[in-house]
Amino acid sequence: MFESLSQRLQNTFDRLGSGRVVTEQDVKDAMRDVRMALLEADVALPIVKDFVSRVRERAIGAEVHKTLRPHEQVLKIIHEEMRETLGEAGRLNFSGSTKPHVIMMVGLQGSGKTTSAAKLAMYLRKEGREPFLIAADTYRPAAVDQLVTLAKQVNMPYYEEGISASPPDIVKRGLAAAKEANASVAIVDTAGRLQIDEQLMRELEEIKKRTDPAEILLVADAMTGQEAVNIATGFNERIGITGLILTKIDGDARGGAALSMRAVTGVPIKFMGTGEKISLDTFEQFHPERIADRILGMGDVMTLIEKAESLYEEEEALRLQKKMMENNFTLQDFLDQLRKIRSMGPISKVMGMLPGMSKMQMQGMLDNEEVESRISKVEAILNSMTITERERPKILNASRKKRIARGSGVEVRDVNDVIKQYRQMQKLMDQLRKGRFPKIPGLTDGMDSFEGF
Amino acid sequence: MGIFKRGLSRTRQSISGRISQILGNTEIDEDTWDDLEATLIQADLGLETTDTVVDFVKETVTREGITRTNQMNEVLKSSLTALIDPPPPLNITGRDLSIILVVGVNGSGKTTSIAKLAHRFKEQGRNVILAAGDTFRAAAIEQLQRWGERAGVPVIANQQGSDPGAVVYDAIQAAQSRGHDLLIIDTAGRLHNNYNLMRELEKIKGVISKAVPDAPHEVLLVLDGTTGQNALKQGQKFAESSNVTGLVITKLDGTSRGGMIFSVFTEIGAPVQFIGLGEGIDDLVPFDVNQFVNSLFDES
Ligand SMILES: Nc1nc2c(ncn2[C@@H]2O[C@H](COP(=O)(O)OP(=O)(O)OP(=O)(O)O)[C@@H](O)[C@H]2O)c(=O)[nH]1
Ligand SMILES: [Mg+2]
Numbered sequence: 032m033f034e035s036l037s038q039r040l041q042n043t044f045d046r047l048g049s050g051r052v053v054t055e056q057d058v059k060d061a062m063r064d065v066r067m068a069l070l071e072a073d074v075a076l077p078i079v080k081d082f083v084s085r086v087r088e089r090a091i092g093a094e095v096h097k098t099l100r101p102h103e104q105v106l107k108i109i110h111e112e113m114r115e116t117l118g119e120a121g122r123l124n125f126s127g128s129t130k131p132h133v134i135m136m137v138g139l140q141g142s143g144k145t146t147s148a149a150k151l152a153m154y155l156r157k158e159g160r161e162p163f164l165i166a167a168d169t170y171r172p173a174a175v176d177q178l179v180t181l182a183k184q185v186n187m188p189y190y191e192e193g194i195s196a197s198p199p200d201i202v203k204r205g206l207a208a209a210k211e212a213n214a215s216v217a218i219v220d221t222a223g224r225l226q227i228d229e230q231l232m233r234e235l236e237e238i239k240k241r242t243d244p245a246e247i248l249l250v251a252d253a254m255t256g257q258e259a260v261n262i263a264t265g266f267n268e269r270i271g272i273t274g275l276i277l278t279k280i281d282g283d284a285r286g287g288a289a290l291s292m293r294a295v296t297g298v299p300i301k302f303m304g305t306g307e308k309i310s311l312d313t314f315e316q317f318h319p320e321r322i323a324d325r326i327l328g329m330g331d332v333m334t335l336i337e338k339a340e341s342l343y344e345e346e347e348a349l350r351l352q353k354k355m356m357e358n359n360f361t362l363q364d365f366l367d368q369l370r371k372i373r374s375m376g377p378i379s380k381v382m383g384m385l386p387g388m389s390k391m392q393m394q395g396m397l398d399n400e401e402v403e404s405r406i407s408k409v410e411a412i413l414n415s416m417t418i419t420e421r422e423r424p425k426i427l428n429a430s431r432k433k434r435i436a437r438g439s440g441v442e443v444r445d446v447n448d449v450i451k452q453y454r455q456m457q458k459l460m461d462q463l464r465k466g467r468f469p470k471i472p473g474l475t476d477g478m479d480s481f482e483g484f
Numbered sequence: 485m486g487i488f489k490r491g492l493s494r495t496r497q498s499i500s501g502r503i504s505q506i507l508g509n510t511e512i513d514e515d516t517w518d519d520l521e522a523t524l525i526q527a528d529l530g531l532e533t534t535d536t537v538v539d540f541v542k543e544t545v546t547r548e549g550i551t552r553t554n555q556m557n558e559v560l561k562s563s564l565t566a567l568i569d570p571p572p573p574l575n576i577t578g579r580d581l582s583i584i585l586v587v588g589v590n591g592s593g594k595t596t597s598i599a600k601l602a603h604r605f606k607e608q609g610r611n612v613i614l615a616a617g618d619t620f621r622a623a624a625i626e627q628l629q630r631w632g633e634r635a636g637v638p639v640i641a642n643q644q645g646s647d648p649g650a651v652v653y654d655a656i657q658a659a660q661s662r663g664h665d666l667l668i669i670d671t672a673g674r675l676h677n678n679y680n681l682m683r684e685l686e687k688i689k690g691v692i693s694k695a696v697p698d699a700p701h702e703v704l705l706v707l708d709g710t711t712g713q714n715a716l717k718q719g720q721k722f723a724e725s726s727n728v729t730g731l732v733i734t735k736l737d738g739t740s741r742g743g744m745i746f747s748v749f750t751e752i753g754a755p756v757q758f759i760g761l762g763e764g765i766d767d768l769v770p771f772d773v774n775q776f777v778n779s780l781f782d783e784s
Pocket of ligand 2: 144
């Protein structure tokens with residue numbers, strides 16, 4: 032059965048009955064938890080080993096801070112180490128004097144190079160520079176059309192000459208055109224390639240040789256698995272990358288590849304892509320905090336399904352009851368409950384199991400599909416929040432809500448609805464606690480006697 | 485056969501290189517198990533599947549009194565083979581028009597795989613037509629059209645930004661009136677956790693089954709072979725929303741992985757039908773479990 036890292040560590044330390052100093056035995060057991068969590072998050076094995084040994088060194092003999100419990104102390108060390116390894120958001124380097132500065136976008140097929148090239152151009156224009164796009168992918172059908180469409184869409188100057196010339200030649204002429212247009216930065220979109228493709232890697236070397244780029248950015252998919260190490264090392268050894276762009280962060284991958292790639296190349300992660308739309312909203316400075324959270328923290332969300340049976344387990348029920356009574360039922364708990372309910376089977380069946388529901392169902396008061404889709408939506412929204420946001424819903428400000436809406440493909444209004452429902456639930460619990468029994472504004476409309484919550 | 489082996493050579497090198505190193509010919513000891521675990525994890529099998537395989541091999545080794553690492557090879561092979569069923573034939577015959585819907589996350593290789601499928605089925609004498617259902621991504625329509633020209637297969641398309649359901653509907657009409665017997669539908673890449681886009685996919689599916697009651701006859705989920713554990717979630721979510729009937733795993737020519745095949749199958753039960761081994765129109769081969777596992781261990 033899977034648990035979040037923090038839960039795992041807590042159990043480990045509880046079992047060991049640890050004291051105020053973290054002992055070697057504590058650490059030994061805890062590191063097994065860490066290793067598992069990182070592997071589940073797709074961090075590459077060699078990096079996991081390294082990471083674990085660094086944490087081990089720092090943790091043994093560490094004194095447990097007064098306000099912390101031992102597992103929290105270790106968690107804190109892990110967090111710090113993770114943050115350190117991920118590094119700060121890298122800035123683009125425009126130190127050379129020859130203009131335009133060249134930025135090469137490189138990476139595997141489908142990683143997001145063309146999309147990121149267009150977004151980066153928008154970003155640079157906002158920073159007050161004069162970006163220019165060069166279409167040098169002559170391999171994938173319609174790749175040139177794609178870049179040209181995007182360039183026109185965001186009103187960016189560009190150079191293309193179809194697919195008959197060689198990419199290095201195209202880039203050379205493209206640079207001349209950029210100079211002509213008084214551009215200060217030229218972004219070169221290259222074809223996707225595998226790092227082991229000898230011929231295509233040579234082509235990148237050639238482009239590099241001819242353009243002396245200020246930046247070579249490796250664009251990588253956040254869903255990448257153990258291969259991340261080979262990809263990053265392959266590109267780096269061959270052409271020397273200067274930064275990473277991590278795309279598809281709007282997905283729900285744990286993103287361990289970020290740690291792997293950063294660790295093996297030592298180059299900073301510079302940007303994150305958070306959506307398909309070409310917009311400044313979907314192209315952000317790298318947030319180490321957010322990625323660290325993701326790599327470490329989402330275990331519980333990912334795998335609560337496994338815990339479905341425990342919904343009615345006494346311990347769990349008691350814990351929740353207590354939380355409700357103390358009124359610190361968080362959005363995280365909300366999500367946990369949702370997932371548990373959903374994982375028990377089709378909603379029609381589950382509903383029947385909840386007190387008061389089967390009667391409503393029989394009376395045809397509930398459209399199961401409607402309920403199902405609403406619950407999916409709520410779940411998607413909650414999934415797009417960070418653990419911290421779920422644990423401390425108070426911090427959900429406008430920009431966070433916007434990000435969450437984007438991440439789950441809904442409107443901010445929908446995010447607000449979920450928060451409202453949550454607040455109502457909290458209020459309800461408060462009233463229950465005070466011994467009053469109001470009408471229940473349930474999870475969805477028309478579910479006024481949803482006693483399950 | 486040849487291409488299959490060539491493409492998988494990286495996988496083979498990685499796993500078998502390590503395997504023969506591990507297996508070598510020494511006494512089996514604790515290190516053997518650690519090394520085996522590490523090798524499987526690094527091939528993206530995931531923790532759970534890795535544990536299953538290691539436990540199985542351990543048990544068999546104990547039961548059969550195997551003491552040397554070089555004798556473990558066959559055990560490991562059969563434990564991997566046992567994890568995954570051979571795919572049944574695609575359900576695309578025996579009616580006037582069969583429809584394949586192709587789905588997957590952004591950049592996984594849907595369009596390229598469709599081109600390869602179209603080429604393959606055309607060679608087999610099918611009368612194929614394609615629908616450019618990705619009306620979202622810039623130049624996705626042109627991309628499919630280029631491939632259609634190369635494969636010599638017509639493509640039904642509409643404007644970028646138009647309703648994908650409408651193109652799909654048009655394509656079905658065209659397929660029927662022009663007497664095509666196989667329609668393959670491209671869709672926009674979508675992340676499985678994007679609620680609205682997954683709903684859109686359900687809608688597209690609704691359009692198809694309204695026009696042809698038992699269609700789509702196959703729903704192929706295209707997974708990127710370099711994806712890690714997220715492949716499982718993709719599988720689950722797409723299976724939930726659009727009843728995935730088969731898998732296509734792409735980009736296996738470069739990855740030294742491929743182990744996700746085992747865990748995805750274990751997770752969602754949909755068979756792997758094809759694997760992609762390159763960017764050429766011929767670089768798609770039917771998935772064969774034994775061949776796949778064997779090529780992981782082949783020496784040369
Ligand atoms: N959801 C999401 N989709 C993205 C993101 N970045 C790119 N995409 C999508 O991923 C797919 C591939 O993106 P492209 O920009 O075409 O990738 P590429 O690396 O240029 O691909 P090739 O040129 O074919 O090698 C497209 O469907 C994009 O819309 C992102 O941050 N989030
Ligand atoms: Mg591209």
